[in-house]
Amino acid sequence: MTAALEGIKVLDFCWVAIGPMTTRYLSDFGATVIRVESIHRVDTLRTATPHKDGIPGINRSGYFANYNGGKRSMALNMSQPKARDLAKELAKWADVVTENFTPGIMERWGLGYDDIRQSNPGVVMFSASMQGRGGPYSNHPGFGPVLTALSSHTHLTGWPDRTPTSPYGAYTDFLLPHLTVAAITAALDRRQRTGEGCHIDFSQLEGSLYFVAPPLMDYAVNGRIQTRQGNRHPVYAPHNAYPCAGDDRWCAIACTTDDEWQSLGRLMGQPSLASDPRFSTAEARKQNEEALDEIIGRWTEPQDAFELMHRCQKAGVPAGVVETCEDLFNDEQLAHRGHYVYLDHKEIGRHAYDANCFTLSESPPIYKPAPLLGEHTDWVLREILGIPEGEMEDLRQSGVLS
Amino acid sequence: MLAPYRVLDLTDGRGALCGRVLGDLGADVIKVEPPWGDDARRIGPFYKDDPHPENSLFWAFNAANKRSVTLDVDAEDSRPLLTRLIKSSHFLIESFRPGHIETLGLGYGAVKEINPSIIYVSITPFGQDGPYASYKATDLTGMALSGMMYLTGDADRPPVRISTPQFWAIGSASAAAGALIANHHRLLTGKGQLVDVSCQQAVARSLSHAPMIWDMSRMNMQRQGPFRPVGKINLRINWECADGYVNFIQPGGHTGGRSMSNLSDWMDEEGVGHAVLRETDWGEIGFGQLSPELVEAMTPPLEQFFMSKTKAHLAEQALERRILLFPVHDPKDVFSYPQLLARDYFREAELPSYTEVSETMKTLGPFISTGSFRRAPRIGEHNREIYQDELGMSDEEITRLQREKTI
Numbered sequence: 030m031t032a033a034l035e036g037i038k039v040l041d042f043c044w045v046a047i048g049p050m051t052t053r054y055l056s057d058f059g060a061t062v063i064r065v066e067s068i069h070r071v072d073t074l075r076t077a078t079p080h081k082d083g084i085p086g087i088n089r090s091g092y093f094a095n096y097n098g099g100k101r102s103m104a105l106n107m108s109q110p111k112a113r114d115l116a117k118e119l120a121k122w123a124d125v126v127t128e129n130f131t132p133g134i135m136e137r138w139g140l141g142y143d144d145i146r147q148s149n150p151g152v153v154m155f156s157a158s159m160q161g162r163g164g165p166y167s168n169h170p171g172f173g174p175v176l177t178a179l180s181s182h183t184h185l186t187g188w189p190d191r192t193p194t195s196p197y198g199a200y201t202d203f204l205l206p207h208l209t210v211a212a213i214t215a216a217l218d219r220r221q222r223t224g225e226g227c228h229i230d231f232s233q234l235e236g237s238l239y240f241v242a243p244p245l246m247d248y249a250v251n252g253r254i255q256t257r258q259g260n261r262h263p264v265y266a267p268h269n270a271y272p273c274a275g276d277d278r279w280c281a282i283a284c285t286t287d288d289e290w291q292s293l294g295r296l297m298g299q300p301s302l303a304s305d306p307r308f309s310t311a312e313a314r315k316q317n318e319e320a321l322d323e324i325i326g327r328w329t330e331p332q333d334a335f336e337l338m339h340r341c342q343k344a345g346v347p348a349g350v351v352e353t354c355e356d357l358f359n360d361e362q363l364a365h366r367g368h369y370v371y372l373d374h375k376e377i378g379r380h381a382y383d384a385n386c387f388t389l390s391e392s393p394p395i396y397k398p399a400p401l402l403g404e405h406t407d408w409v410l411r412e413i414l415g416i417p418e419g420e421m422e423d424l425r426q427s428g429v430l431s
Numbered sequence: 432m433l434a435p436y437r438v439l440d441l442t443d444g445r446g447a448l449c450g451r452v453l454g455d456l457g458a459d460v461i462k463v464e465p466p467w468g469d470d471a472r473r474i475g476p477f478y479k480d481d482p483h484p485e486n487s488l489f490w491a492f493n494a495a496n497k498r499s500v501t502l503d504v505d506a507e508d509s510r511p512l513l514t515r516l517i518k519s520s521h522f523l524i525e526s527f528r529p530g531h532i533e534t535l536g537l538g539y540g541a542v543k544e545i546n547p548s549i550i551y552v553s554i555t556p557f558g559q560d561g562p563y564a565s566y567k568a569t570d571l572t573g574m575a576l577s578g579m580m581y582l583t584g585d586a587d588r589p590p591v592r593i594s595t596p597q598f599w600a601i602g603s604a605s606a607a608a609g610a611l612i613a614n615h616h617r618l619l620t621g622k623g624q625l626v627d628v629s630c631q632q633a634v635a636r637s638l639s640h641a642p643m644i645w646d647m648s649r650m651n652m653q654r655q656g657p658f659r660p661v662g663k664i665n666l667r668i669n670w671e672c673a674d675g676y677v678n679f680i681q682p683g684g685h686t687g688g689r690s691m692s693n694l695s696d697w698m699d700e701e702g703v704g705h706a707v708l709r710e711t712d713w714g715e716i717g718f719g720q721l722s723p724e725l726v727e728a729m730t731p732p733l734e735q736f737f738m739s740k741t742k743a744h745l746a747e748q749a750l751e752r753r754i755l756l757f758p759v760h761d762p763k764d765v766f767s768y769p770q771l772l773a774r775d776y777f778r779e780a781e782l783p784s785y786t787e788v789s790e791t792m793k794t795l796g797p798f799i800s801t802g803s804f805r806r807a808p809r810i811g812e813h814n815r816e817i818y819q820d821e822l823g824m825s826d827e828e829i830t831r832l833q834r835e836k837t838i
Contacts, residue, residue: 031616031619032616033615033616033619034615034616035619036619037615046639054608054612058612077640078644078648079640079644079646079647080647081647083648091640091646091647092639092640092643095640160770161770161774161800164769164770164771164773164774165750165769165770165773166750166769166770167770169753170686170753170755171755171757174659174668174678175678175755175757178669178758179757179758179765179768180760180765181760181761181762181764181765182593183669183678183759184675184676184759184760184761185594185595186583186593187591187656187657188591192656192657192669192676193657193676193759194583194584194585194655194656194657194669195668196579196583196593197582197583197638197641198640199639200639203636203637203638203639204637206608207604207605207608207633208452208604208607208608208798210608210611210612211452211604211607211608211610212432212799214611214612214615215432215456215457215611216432217615218433218611218615219432221618222435227801230799230800231799232774232776232800234770235771235776235798238765238795239600239604239798240600241595241762243475243476243489243492243596244476244595245765246476246488246489246491246492246792246795247476247488247762248762248765249792249794250476250488251478251479251480253476254761254762254763255594255595255762256594257591257594258594259589259591259594260571260589260591260592265569268571270571270575270580270589272589279575279581279589279590280575281572281574281575281580281592283569283572285569342566345567346567347566347567347568347569347571347572349566349571349572349573349575349576350575351580351581352575352578352581353581354578354641354642354644354645354652355645355649355651356578357578357642357645358645358646360576361561361563362557362558362561362562362563362576362631363631363632363635365562366558366561368632368635369642377647380646380647381642381646383635386602386605386609386628386629386630386632386633386635387605387627387628387629387632388558388625388626389616389624389625389626390624390625390626390627391613391616391620391622391624392612392613392624
């Protein structure tokens, strides 16, 4: 069986989240991905929790491992000229060069797109940055989580009477790899057909706006500034997370048609609710939403969240348990799809990785554990650059490979 | 980049973003809609709040870079035409509930018979099979079942979804990635295949480190409102200011330390500095190492300072003084953000409307700066172009199908 990206060679300078998640897709589908790392500027994710047994260590982070499965790690101290020379040699080997530093760093190393294409004209270079190249904020430092503030996701999350919350984590870092993988594989397709390479300048902010398009368009055309609504929907009711038995347990229920609402009423043993003038139409339910939520909440409160969801779904009513991370690992559907893949990592041992969110019938992914920092340095020097053992020892001694 | 490829887009509103992504990358995306207009056209917001199918702004965004033909895929008569469209396409995208498209005779098995090398992309909440495959999902219930909701919201209130739909959009974006990975496989082998997308999985892998924390430490992460845990303490990230909110965090470490010193200097210049801010050696505090006492002492002067300034002013000074502070934009702010304007991100397009309009609107550009852009089509706008000029149908044939309301 041929892997989808078989033969594709990736030189990967990406770090933290959006970049490594992007290149993990490439690695899962058969590309050879060499991650350039350094002990002198360790990837933030290598130091991030969780660590195996709670003991910190650059090879013990589950966060890092999950986004770097299957890659080869090469240690290079890029502050040394000899290291930059080796990186330039690798850039000649690569079909794809990826990076997500603040714009300007790769250029300083002599590894900007214009440098690399001199010796590798068909290279596909991918650069992701917070706000894109050019423009006043191009070099403004920041971490992934601030993008939801700039994109208006933060403004649109939480309660109308309170300070906005932010969607959990570095939210957009994990949505955007779908777009970046699409862009890189599209560029590879053109390269394969025409030999033409390109530089993909990806602004994480611009990509994030894809996921808030309706409110943005509402402002652009109607001048309306939408805001956060808790769990309320502009048209549908009921539409909320309802309390269930146990501590902090909830089930989301949404009725998108009168039929679904009537089914819910019957399920509640209160079919008269459907004809109650306060609730008989979607409009009326929106107007009396507080009363509606209270009645439903009283009904859901003593019930087990999962049993409630299954009962609602059987009756044709959209419902979903508000799953904790523990629930996800016990979720029957995710288990059926094989969502958590357990792999043996050299230092962590057996632990979970996310599987891909799509299956390919003819070219399934191959999952492998994440590398230790510098685990494949010798392999890269020997197999790709053909450097003799004696010279490798000199490089080691001078600290280039660290 | 994808100019040689044709995409047959049979999705409804749920899978609409996939074709938009492929269109941004240059593919010829043909949206097949019934003669009365696509389901996605019923999704708001609407121009002037008038829910006419030509007025949907959801459509205006999701159908940009697509061409539209009308065809009632439920009608018997549509088969020959569909077969021709399928033969001329390289990708087919659909987002019906599992099993439904088979009843139309358009399942992967049937389509593969017509075009063996086609890449067939199915976007569903939970994937094509499994115990929840037939479960209904809305954005709310989908975000609940994928773990995002539990982690989002204020600690003392129920968990919340993001107030604008994410679930299908994330799944549909991932479908574009899956389709193009499969396309590369086809370049190598000539083979088509089925790409089966689960929106639940797409969101479940968007939870930062939270699932791995469960796997390794058996700890369920909790929702934190406008705070983030850094080290052993919770730090505020969203702060109120004179006209809204700003995002600011001082997590310690080198970058955070310099940012905090710069902010303190600015406050001193304005005569509202504070001893704690001035006298703390911020450069000495490691990442996540702030003491609870320090956090308590530094918070009130920061709150007061932010409340005295607008978000635009704070953001402008943050850039100049290299402070890690960002405006919490509302949708209006996004359109006047200097960075997006400097990069010429927005596009002008005719207003989507069924009446004759000469006015234009600002709309979102392609997701990469070199991408394509054309406005979303009207219902059946490209019928002649595609049916007649490209598929070579005769006038009579088109007129007959129109009379029978097939196209």
